[in-house]
Amino acid sequence: MTAPHTYITTTIPYVNARPHIGHALEFVQADALARFRRQRGDRVRFQAGTDDNSLKNVLAAQEAGESVREFVDRNAEAFVALGPALSLTFDDVIRTSRDARHRPGVERFWRACAAAGDLYRKRYEGLYCTGCEQFYSPAELPAGRCPEHGTEPQRVAEENWFFRLSRYGDRLRAAITGGEQRIEPVGRRNEVLAFIDGGLEDFSVSRPAARAGGWGIPVPGDPGQVIYVWFDALCNYVTALGYGSGDDAYQRWWVGAGRRVHLLGKGVLRFHAVYWPAMLLSSGQPLPTDIVVHDYLTAGGRKISKSSGSAADPAALATEYGTDTVRWWLLREVPRVGDADFTVERMTARADDELANGLGNLINRVIAMIGQYRDGRVPGAAPVPAGGEDLAAACGQASERAGAALAEFDFREATAAVWAIADEANRFINRVRPWDLARAERGGDITAGRRLDGVLSALFGACVELGADLEPFLPDAAARITRQCTPRDGRLPDPAPVFRRLGATRLSRPVRVPEGSGTAE
Ligand SMILES: [Zn+2]
Numbered sequence: 001m002t003a004p005h006t007y008i009t010t011t012i013p014y015v016n017a018r019p020h021i022g023h024a025l026e027f028v029q030a031d032a033l034a035r036f037r038r039q040r041g042d043r044v045r046f047q048a049g050t051d052d053n054s055l056k057n058v059l060a061a062q063e064a065g066e067s068v069r070e071f072v073d074r075n076a077e078a079f080v081a082l083g084p085a086l087s088l089t090f091d092d093v094i095r096t097s098r099d100a101r102h103r104p105g106v107e108r109f110w111r112a113c114a115a116a117g118d119l120y121r122k123r124y125e126g127l128y129c130t131g132c133e134q135f136y137s138p139a140e141l142p143a144g145r146c147p148e149h150g151t152e153p154q155r156v157a158e159e160n161w162f163f164r165l166s167r168y169g170d171r172l173r174a175a176i177t178g179g180e181q182r183i184e185p186v187g188r189r190n191e192v193l194a195f196i197d198g199g200l201e202d203f204s205v206s207r208p209a210a211r212a213g214g215w216g217i218p219v220p221g222d223p224g225q226v227i228y229v230w231f232d233a234l235c236n237y238v239t240a241l242g243y244g245s246g247d248d249a250y251q252r253w254w255v256g257a258g259r260r261v262h263l264l265g266k267g268v269l270r271f272h273a274v275y276w277p278a279m280l281l282s283s284g285q286p287l288p289t290d291i292v293v294h295d296y297l298t299a300g301g302r303k304i305s306k307s308s309g310s311a312a313d314p315a316a317l318a319t320e321y322g323t324d325t326v327r328w329w330l331l332r333e334v335p336r337v338g339d340a341d342f343t344v345e346r347m348t349a350r351a352d353d354e355l356a357n358g359l360g361n362l363i364n365r366v367i368a369m370i371g372q373y374r375d376g377r378v379p380g381a382a383p384v385p386a387g388g389e390d391l392a393a394a395c396g397q398a399s400e401r402a403g404a405a406l407a408e409f410d411f412r413e414a415t416a417a418v419w420a421i422a423d424e425a426n427r428f429i430n431r432v433r434p435w436d437l438a439r440a441e442r443g444g445d446i447t448a449g450r451r452l453d454g455v456l457s458a459l460f461g462a463c464v465e466l467g468a469d470l471e472p473f474l475p476d477a478a479a480r481i482t483r484q485c486t487p488r489d490g491r492l493p494d495p496a497p498v499f500r501r502l503g504a505t506r507l508s509r510p511v512r513v514p515e516g517s518g519t520a521e
Contacts, residue, residue, distance in 0.1 A: 004258040012049035015075035016060035024314035035472035052097030085315040094240040105239025112283035125157040161206035168278040325351040348502040360499035367495040376491035379453035394424040
């Protein structure tokens, strides 16, 4: 039997600005999932990309007085650079304006929908938010303003191609209620069902090429129109697999994959849970199996946006405070439901408390004690003294608990399960006081010596378990812990700090604030 194939994607952000901490959240969540599934033996493909073909990018480039090509390339590179900065294990990154795989795939997709009779031309007038690249009905605009951007949409009248979304309400509903397409958390599932029940209207899937400044993919057979950026962008999930060229990666990772998991922010839920599945149904392809929605981060209590100027640059944060620090805050503190507020102080306080003081201190103490009391040689298994049951339980359950939490896409609970090992191990040390046992052993107490063996062996086991269980969440730290726990010529290396304390550097210099984009996508 071959290992299950799991395809995990992040949304492809607009590149009208540099990445901010909100983008890092989705990347790190997806990476933790990908690493965890790989560790469990799945075959995983972790896909990311950039959404280049947006009118929003064109406008931002014009505002910056740059050519669209240069502007888009520069920002896209900043997104791609998050890979190494945050230790993300992307298997592939697609750039929709650059990648030779994308355009033929979008064209094939378009033709498949056309062949199904789902595309038609219609004159249309409506309220358009360029920030969202979306038409809104007046009912959806509180005080006449975009709910995402707070700006007044433009009135646009033009002739466009439309997609017959109205045809797919029943099938989409059945896919969701029947479990074919899971949407998490459940509040988002209910939101999508309510939207479907409200009646689906056809949506426009092209723009006049003139309004798009010629940027984008021309409609096949109708070059006066370019394909709507959302139609174009959503296709990335299959064009990156070679849908346009009959590549077998498409068969393996889309058609044949056991799981097709999309991670996304709440602002683009409708596109991913309604429009995209309808497009897939129309073109005769399987639906995503899991749609996982995160809420937004605020920074310093304010929405992350260009105007608030409060967005933190994730690459700069990782350089200054460490990749582990950034990843740990995103995974450990951001709740599954509800917005979370990012501040550098909160991030460094958590890292000092749990990583430097909790985890780092534990590893350091255990390796140092084995060095001091046993000349760096890990004692063989010995009976663990009373009080070790809680530690044994934490070690025994961590992996399973983390797995159960990740099955629900609950990163906070998953990291809590692993963190419990360090917490119990530190408690165990304070309870059994190995230094007292060592003193008694030196005084000739053989029983104390055997008990010390048991204590050190249990603690060492906990450190090894931490090295393994932390890998999906803190891969860099996990590697350092595993190195500390790997004997050479029978002896452990000298203890070295696994984490540095950040308290002293916390306010050393302000974090560079990038030009954040208008949404947290
Ligand atoms: Zn908007």
